[in-house]
Amino acid sequence: MVFALEMIASSRFSGLIAGLGVAGLTLGFALQDVAKNCVAGYILHVLLHQPFGIGHTISVGDYIGTVLEISLRTTEMQTLDG
Numbered sequence: 001m002v003f004a005l006e007m008i009a010s011s012r013f014s015g016l017i018a019g020l021g022v023a024g025l026t027l028g029f030a031l032q033d034v035a036k037n038c039v040a041g042y043i044l045h046v047l048l049h050q051p052f053g054i055g056h057t058i059s060v061g062d063y064i065g066t067v068l069e070i071s072l073r074t075t076e077m078q079t080l081d082g
Contacts, residue, residue: 052058056067058077065079 050070052067054067054070057064058067060077063077063079065077067075067077069076
């Protein structure tokens with residue numbers, strides 16, 4: 001914190017910005033596999049342990065309808081209104 005304040009006081013923002021950029025890239029690369037595993041785990045959970053199936057009546061927000069199709073990224077339903 002003191003180092004950052006000294007850099008700001010001496011008008012050397014470029015070093016601080018570069019350092020933050022490198023830190024952000026490093027953190028992004030480090031967490032890339034973790035994020036992929038979390039997304040894959042969520043998708044597998046939804047596909048293997050579906051809380052609903054085709055033909056079930058579900059409610060999503062203000063909509064109520066019957067599930068027509070379940071795919072990897074979407075669930076298609078027909079509302080009671082058509």
